[in-house]
Amino acid sequence: xxxxxxNLFIMGISGDGSNIPPDYAALMKQADLLIGSPRLLNxxxxxxxxxxxxxRPAEIAARLKNFPLDKKAVVLASGDPxxxxxxxxMAEQLGGDNIFILPSISSLQSSFARLGINWEDAAFISAxxxxxxAIPLEQxxxxxxxxxxxxxxxxxxxxxxxxxxxAEDCPVFICQNMDxxxxxxxxxxxxxxxxxxxxxxxxxxxxxxxxxxxxxxxGYEDSAFQARMPDKGLIxxxxxxxxxxxxxxxxxxxxxxxxxxxxGAMAIESARLxxxxxxxxxxxxxxxxxxxxxxxxxxxxxxxxxxxxxAPQALENLPRPDTVxxxxxxxxxxxxxxxxxxxxxxxxxxxxxxxxxxxLAEAGNLLKEQHYETETCLVNIARSKSLSGLTRLSPLxxxxxxxxxRKT
Numbered sequence: 001x002x003x004x005x006x007n008l009f010i011m012g013i014s015g016d017g018s019n020i021p022p023d024y025a026a027l028m029k030q031a032d033l034l035i036g037s038p039r040l041l042n043x044x045x046x047x048x049x050x051x052x053x054x055x056r057p058a059e060i061a062a063r064l065k066n067f068p069l070d071k072k073a074v075v076l077a078s079g080d081p082x083x084x085x086x087x088x089x090m091a092e093q094l095g096g097d098n099i100f101i102l103p104s105i106s107s108l109q110s111s112f113a114r115l116g117i118n119w120e121d122a123a124f125i126s127a128x129x130x131x132x133x134a135i136p137l138e139q140x141x142x143x144x145x146x147x148x149x150x151x152x153x154x155x156x157x158x159x160x161x162x163x164x165x166x167a168e169d170c171p172v173f174i175c176q177n178m179d180x181x182x183x184x185x186x187x188x189x190x191x192x193x194x195x196x197x198x199x200x201x202x203x204x205x206x207x208x209x210x211x212x213x214x215x216x217x218x219g220y221e222d223s224a225f226q227a228r229m230p231d232k233g234l235i236x237x238x239x240x241x242x243x244x245x246x247x248x249x250x251x252x253x254x255x256x257x258x259x260x261x262x263x264g265a266m267a268i269e270s271a272r273l274x275x276x277x278x279x280x281x282x283x284x285x286x287x288x289x290x291x292x293x294x295x296x297x298x299x300x301x302x303x304x305x306x307x308x309x310x311a312p313q314a315l316e317n318l319p320r321p322d323t324v325x326x327x328x329x330x331x332x333x334x335x336x337x338x339x340x341x342x343x344x345x346x347x348x349x350x351x352x353x354x355x356x357x358x359x360l361a362e363a364g365n366l367l368k369e370q371h372y373e374t375e376t377c378l379v380n381i382a383r384s385k386s387l388s389g390l391t392r393l394s395p396l397x398x399x400x401x402x403x404x405x406r407k408t
Contacts, residue, residue, distance in 0.1 A: 003027055004100050008064055009074045010081045010090055012104030015179035017043030024102055028074055033067070035060055036076030057086050061093035079106030084126040084148055092319045108146050111175035111203045114185060122146055127153035131302050132161045135275055140167075141211050147204040155204045159193040166212040173205040174198050218245050218269045226294050227263040235263045236327060236353065239381045240399050245269055247351045247403045248323045252276045255345075257321045259311045259336060260284075260328025264292035264304075270325065271301040278303050280318055284310040284330055312339040320345050326352040333359065334366055341370040344406050354400040363402055372404045 001023045009031075011024055017040070020028075028034070034047050037055040041047075054060050060075060067073050080103040081087035087101050112119040122144040125135060132153060140162060149155060155174050167190060174186040176199035186198065190206065219242035222235050236244065244266065250256065250273040258267040261281035271279040281304055283289060289308050296304055307314050312335045320343045329336050340350060350367070354360045360376065367374050378400055382393035 006098065006100050007067060007069055007072050008090075008094060008099045009072065010087055010099055010101045011074050011076055012079050012081050012085075012102060012106075013040055013043065013076050014079060014104040014106075014110075016181070020104070027072070027102075030072055031074040032071040033073040034076065035063065035073065040076040040078070057089045057093075060086070061090060064090075064094060079104055079108070083108070084124070084128075105179070107175070107178040107201070107203050108148075110178040111146070111173070111185075111205060114175065114178075114183075115173055115205065117144070117205075119144070119146070124148075127158065129302070132158065133299075139275065140206075140209055143208055145206045145209055147206065149202055149204055151200060155198055155202065156193045156196055158204060159190050162190060162209070162211070168210040170209050171207045173207075174202050175205065176202045178203065218242060218273060220265075220269065222265075224298075225263045225265045225268075226291050226298070227288075236265050237381065237396055237399075239396075240353065240379055240401070241265060241269060243377075243379055244325065244351050244353060244401055245273065247349070247401060248325060249349055250274050250323060254322040255319050256280070257282065257315065257318065257324045257340075259315075259324065259326045260330070261292055261306065262288060262327055264295045264306075266325050266327060267292070267304050267306075268295055268299050268301055270323075271304045272299070275303065277322075278305065278319070280305050280307060280321075282307045282309060282311050282314045284308070284314075311336050315339055315343075322348050324348070324350045326350070333362055337363065337366045337370070341367070341372060341406070346406055348406045350402075350404040352402040352404075354402060355397060360400045360402060367402075367404045372406060374402060374404045376400055376402050 003023060009027060028047065032049045033052060034041065034044065034049060035052045035054060038053045041051050041053055052063060064073055077086045081101050082103060083106055090099055123142040124146050125139055126148040128148055128150045147158060169189050169191040172188050172190050172193065177183045219238055222238050225235055227235050250270055252275055254274040254277040256270045256274055256277065256279045258270060258279060258281045261267050261283040264281055267279050267281035281292060283292060286308060289306060292306050310330060311332060322345050324340050324344065326336065352363050354363060364374050378398060380398050382395045384391050385394045
């Protein structure tokens with residue numbers, strides 16, 4: 001393999017690192033800096049350069065941000081860095097063209113190989129640092145599932161969660177210390193996992209998992225979200241929320257910006273749909289931040305970062321978005337749209353909620369100036385209310401939903 005003339009490398013390590021390919025070993029001899037968890041660094045006691053122990057992606061990215069071009073740094077990662085690993089984050093922070101990833105065999109590959117099970121049709125979930133409730137049950141409902149566990153979301157904890165959700169008993173394999181001394185596989189079932197302990201390094205493979213019908217995907221009742229008076233009226237209403245989310249066309253891996261986060265309702269529902277992605281909720285009013293965080297805790301989502309600040313300044317240095325929702329601009333619509341259009345990924349979507357004709361015209365014209373296509377729908381909603389034993393319809397404020405997209 002030809003090692004490119006770069007200075008930043010992400011190297012996957014399988015097992016105890018004793019069988020790395022010759023090209024990987026040659027690169028490591030040239031490296032000036034070796035970064036990784038203490039466990040991985042300990043595999044290379046003879047490395048003569050500087051060692052920097054860390055398993056925190058943000059800390060590692062900061063360390064490499066201005067790394068000298070005439071030196072080489074190697075970041076060690078387990079298995080394949082591009083598969084639920086550090087590779088994606090490093091590419092976002094340092095630029096995909098600035099790094100070179102050298103993969104190795106992942107524990108998932110080894111687990112399926114040992115079991116003699118093909119895995120091209122398997123589904124994968126990482127439970128690392130996540131609340132299980134934040135992972136839509138629909139993602140568990142599959143015939144062949146591999147779960148990356150952690151110290152909190154252990155196999156027994158995952159089994160207990162799924163059983164509480166109505167899962168039927170099914171075959172489970174706990175593959176421990178793969179490619180390491182002491183490699184073992186426990187063949188059991190979902191209902192038999194309670195009370196058992198396993199090695200910290202394990203993969204949980206579940207076959208033929210059956211769960212009851214999935215709960216509501218999005219469009220929760222307004223009452224599910226906490227908001228202080230007088231802001232209760234400013235929650236994006238259930239019906240408007242559902243239509244806006246449909247217009248956003250959210251995918252599981254999306255990076256989403258919610259500008260003018262308010263109560264956090266749109267951010268939370270977006271985060272549940274982009275369960276493998278990340279949502280950034282930007283809100284300028286300090287009194288709303290507490291409500292947003294309370295709602296995030298209530299729904300158990302973990303892939304939202306709340307930013308207290310004013311757009312577009314607060315948007316600087318955020319990862320490029322796939323989808324942007326604008327629920328409030330604070331009078332900075334021109335500046336916000338200019339910034340969003342500059343950084344939106346190809347094929348990205350912008351959805352804006354507007355209440356006045358003037359703001360609709362302004363936003364539409366700004367997007368057309370950026371050569372973005374637009375479509376607008378006007379949503380009129382009326383809800384039933386009792387009146388002296390009869391029923392009348394009480395209208396909500398009409399809302400314009402403006403959708404725009406960047407051409408691929």
